[in-house]
Amino acid sequence: MSLLNSIDRDHVLTALDTWDAAGGANYMLVRGGVSTHVLLHHGKEYDAAAIAGIAHGLATGRTLTPADIPGGSAGASKALTRLGFQVRDDSPPSTRVPGTRTRTPRATTGTTRAASSTPRATRPARVAASDRPDKLCPTCFIALPATGICDQCD
Incomplete structure (x- = not known):
């Protein structure tokens, strides 16, 4: 049984009034998060998850955050749609750009490359010059210049 089965239309209408009284967007700052689904009612837009969470609180005494739903x-x-409300989905479109191919692995042809008996040589990992440790003078432990000769000791 879903947590939201306990709410009814009257709970949602009271939640809408609570939303309006609290200032809407400011109320979401307290509740945490913004829904991608918008409840449309009498020309106004409401955060569907927040309204459902408030309605659940009115029905059961435990208000839900959008993450709890x-x-x-x-x-x-x-x-909310089950209760007869109109909801608009404002979810972002998929990450795939229309007109592009999805990245799929290439199909193998039935021939497989014979495993060689000698292992391949692996390339050493490249390290940025700024990430390399400085060479230190063994006497005074100051970083050596590019010449490799300590300016302090020589």
Whole structure:
């Protein structure tokens, strides 16, 4: 049984009034997070996950944060739609750019390369010059210049 099965339409309407009284966006700063699903009601837009969390608090005494809602903002959207509310999905589009191919591994042709008996030589990892440890003078332990001769000791 989902946590949001305990809310009904009256709980959501009271949550909308609570949202309006608290100042909406400022209320979300307290609750933490912003939903990607927007509840539309009487020409106003509301954060669907926040409204569902507040409605759950009215129904059970335990207010849910968007992170506590099963399925996140999509789960809240489903519960609110079930109660007859209109919800708009503002989720970002997929990361794949239209007109591009997805990266898939190349298909192998049936021939496999014979394993050689000698292991391949591995390339040493490159290290940036700034990440290399400084060479120190063995006498005074000051970093040596590029010449490798200590200016203090010689």
